[in-house]
Amino acid sequence: MREITYRQALNEALAEELERDPNVFLMGEEVAEYQGAYKVSHGLLERFGPERIIDTPISENGFAGLGVGAAMVGLRPIIEFMTFSFSLVAFDQVVNNAPNMYTMSGGQFNIPIVFRGPNGPAHQLGATHSHATENFYASVPGLKVCAPATPRDAKGLLKTAVRDNNPVLVLEAELLYSSKGMVEPPDEELLIPLGKADVKREGSDVSVICYSQTVPVALKVAAQLEEEDISAEVLDLRSIKPLDEKAIYDSVTKTHRVVIVEQDHPFCGVGAEVCYRIQENIFDELDAPIIRVSQEDVPMPYNERLEHAVLPNAEKLTAAVKKVCYA
Amino acid sequence: MTAMQPVEQRDEVEMLSLMLLIRRFEERASQQYQAQKVGGFCHLYIGQEAVVTGAIAAVRDDDYIITAYRDHAHALARGTSANACMAELFGKETGCSRGLGGSMHFFDRQRHMYGGHAIVAAHVPLAVGMAFAIKYRSEDRVTLCFFGDGAINQGAFHEALNLAALYKLPVVFICENNLFAMGTSVKRSTSLKQIIDRAEGYDIPGEIVDGMNFREVRDKVAEVADSIRKEPHPAFLEARTYRYRGHSMSDPASYRTKQELEKYRLDDPITRLRAQLTREGKLTNEQFDRLDKQAKEAVMAAVKFAEQSSEPPLEKLYDYTYANGAKP
Numbered sequence: 001m002r003e004i005t006y007r008q009a010l011n012e013a014l015a016e017e018l019e020r021d022p023n024v025f026l027m028g029e030e031v032a033e034y035q036g037a038y039k040v041s042h043g044l045l046e047r048f049g050p051e052r053i054i055d056t057p058i059s060e061n062g063f064a065g066l067g068v069g070a071a072m073v074g075l076r077p078i079i080e081f082m083t084f085s086f087s088l089v090a091f092d093q094v095v096n097n098a099p100n101m102y103t104m105s106g107g108q109f110n111i112p113i114v115f116r117g118p119n120g121p122a123h124q125l126g127a128t129h130s131h132a133t134e135n136f137y138a139s140v141p142g143l144k145v146c147a148p149a150t151p152r153d154a155k156g157l158l159k160t161a162v163r164d165n166n167p168v169l170v171l172e173a174e175l176l177y178s179s180k181g182m183v184e185p186p187d188e189e190l191l192i193p194l195g196k197a198d199v200k201r202e203g204s205d206v207s208v209i210c211y212s213q214t215v216p217v218a219l220k221v222a223a224q225l226e227e228e229d230i231s232a233e234v235l236d237l238r239s240i241k242p243l244d245e246k247a248i249y250d251s252v253t254k255t256h257r258v259v260i261v262e263q264d265h266p267f268c269g270v271g272a273e274v275c276y277r278i279q280e281n282i283f284d285e286l287d288a289p290i291i292r293v294s295q296e297d298v299p300m301p302y303n304e305r306l307e308h309a310v311l312p313n314a315e316k317l318t319a320a321v322k323k324v325c326y327a
Numbered sequence: 328m329t330a331m332q333p334v335e336q337r338d339e340v341e342m343l344s345l346m347l348l349i350r351r352f353e354e355r356a357s358q359q360y361q362a363q364k365v366g367g368f369c370h371l372y373i374g375q376e377a378v379v380t381g382a383i384a385a386v387r388d389d390d391y392i393i394t395a396y397r398d399h400a401h402a403l404a405r406g407t408s409a410n411a412c413m414a415e416l417f418g419k420e421t422g423c424s425r426g427l428g429g430s431m432h433f434f435d436r437q438r439h440m441y442g443g444h445a446i447v448a449a450h451v452p453l454a455v456g457m458a459f460a461i462k463y464r465s466e467d468r469v470t471l472c473f474f475g476d477g478a479i480n481q482g483a484f485h486e487a488l489n490l491a492a493l494y495k496l497p498v499v500f501i502c503e504n505n506l507f508a509m510g511t512s513v514k515r516s517t518s519l520k521q522i523i524d525r526a527e528g529y530d531i532p533g534e535i536v537d538g539m540n541f542r543e544v545r546d547k548v549a550e551v552a553d554s555i556r557k558e559p560h561p562a563f564l565e566a567r568t569y570r571y572r573g574h575s576m577s578d579p580a581s582y583r584t585k586q587e588l589e590k591y592r593l594d595d596p597i598t599r600l601r602a603q604l605t606r607e608g609k610l611t612n613e614q615f616d617r618l619d620k621q622a623k624e625a626v627m628a629a630v631k632f633a634e635q636s637s638e639p640p641l642e643k644l645y646d647y648t649y650a651n652g653a654k655p
């Protein structure tokens with residue numbers, strides 16, 4: 001194992017999959033000559049050439065659709081959105097074409113495509129640039145959605161996504177690109193299955209269910225709460241859809257208390273689905289009502305203090321954990 | 328109908344001082360960004376000043392304007408105070424969008440500045456909607472829609488141009504062609520030899536203007552606006568210009584050469600208008616220095632104003648989600 005950044009991990013995943021399969025190509029705004037808006041595709045143009053690392057004009061709907069079409073005839077496109085906020089321009093392709101094709105064609109056309117890029121609020125980018133899109137996309141049958149929080153998960157999930165025969169969204173996180181973590185050496189194949197959650201920290205009093213940018217928040221809060229004798233288990237979903245229900249139930253069966261900390265909005269958010277499934281399947285295990293910590297139900301304000309108040313932050317999570325623990 | 332203010336009478340020396348205000352504002356914004364007083368993304372307009380000042384000088388105060396995220400200058404040109412603009416960058420309640428919008432989302436309803444839009448080309452259909460409303464109410468206003476060279480390959484742009492042409496709507500599409508969309512040059516983004524040919528595809532009259540020349544931009548926009556007021560129709564201008572700084576504060580702009588930048592700097596829009604006015608005996612060096620000093624002072628005062636303004640209160644977080652502060 002060695003320590004690399006989340007950005008490097010994604011870069012390795014891209015390079016390895018491009019190397020492995022000549023049908024894989026990467027397309028998006030500024031991915032080639034500029035080396036990626038966030039430098040995730042750094043060096044790939046030089047290594048794989050302009051036929052496979054392709055800069056596009058600002059035409060999200062066009063190049064997302066190009067990807068779907070190319071997938072229909074056998075290529076395996078990786079489409080980068082500079083951020084998932086811009087994927088909304090391509091909503092029709094991602095929601096209407098990519099996931100419906102297999103059903104509509106009676107199973108003739110599956111669409112092996114990856115849509116990837118940073119998702120979720122970064123820092124003071126305002127309402128148009130701060131969308132957390134996981135709940136929109138996870139609600140669409142036919143799409144798979146993952147949201148890795150660590151370099152290792154980012155690499156393993158992206159590689160798996162490229163090999164999946166369905167449209168998969170890999171929701172990265174701008175605020176995590178420079179974070180570091182241990183990852184297997186490059187000569188060791190690292191594939192992490194979709195639909196497998198991961199216990200990032202063991203605990204016995206409460207399960208904190210999180211993903212993506214809320215994982216570091218949960219880990220920080222769990223460490224602080226340990227000093228107050230609250231033992232929080234941090235369960236990182238990693239995949240939103242498919243959802244690892246077993247891992248969730250295992251954790252809750254152990255702790256009997258749940259806080260879900262999600263990056264999206266409260267109304268119809270990811271946590272609502274998780275919460276519903278817990279009460280439906282293991283209601284008797286619960287010793288307290290589940291609490292969800294999410295964004296506030298407002299478009300993202302630019303002002304830093306208000307933005308902090310809108311986000312699912314450590315203070316809110318701490319309060320929620322104490323409340324479910326009656327501490 | 329509003330009384331028409333004859334365009335030629337906008338004082339050129341005043342317009343020069345507006346360009347200076349924009350330039351000094353942007354320089355100060357950059358410095359405040361580096362000092363972390365300004366957050367998020369910040370895109371500077373330095374080098375392009377003649378485009379917005381020329382266009383604004385050619386229209387009435389009640390005409391509509393709308394632009395993309397490189398928007399500080401458009402608000403300033405419309406008369407939004409440097410105080411309100413700087414306060415917005417600082418995220419303060421006294422900002423032109425109450426500190427909720429930030430650099431990319433400047434709005435000023437009173438001055439008919441309809442934003443500040445950060446999704447590339449998403450505002451072009453909005454401009455067409457505003458033009459639709461003008462025609463619907465039989466007014467003689469025009470809408471000026473500014474956007475970058477990077478916007479012309481979005482579906483929204485194409486759909487909007489077709490709608491405007493189809494319904495003959497009073498809108499001037501002003502493409503601020505600064506040759507780059509982030510690191511992508513027009514050559515690498517667009518199949519056409521020149522951007523202006525996009526207009527022809529929709530049967531919209533179009534022309535290229537020198538975007539570094541205040542007078543040329545003003546005269547061309549005035550001519551087009553005049554024609555639109557007589558009989559509503561869309562028009563397209565490609566203003567050839569250049570941004571001196573990187574795309575945003577985080578872009579080192581290593582995709583272009585020093586020589587290219589220097590070439591455009593020599594053609595600086597402020598220097599150019601100054602030289603024209605000086606040659607014609609309408610401006611002395613002392614006057615120019617005084618105007619520049621005033622611009623710098625106004626911007627310094629704006630920084631102070633922004634610093635001293637208060638943050639939007641937490642209790643108001645939900646006040647601007649639904650109209651009239653309604654809760655769902």
Ligand SMILES: Cc1ncc(C[n+]2csc(CCOP(=O)(O)OP(=O)(O)O)c2C)c(N)n1
Nearest residue numbers: 086397445446447475476477478507508509
């Ligand atoms: C739909 C969408 N895609 C991508 C972006 C990211 N982005 C912001 S500005 C920009 C370049 C736009 O260039 P141009 O239109 O030429 O305007 P300029 O920056 O030169 O003023 C890009 C790619 C965005 N804001 N919106």
Ligand SMILES: [Mg+2]
Nearest residue numbers: 475476507508
């Ligand atoms: Mg441009």
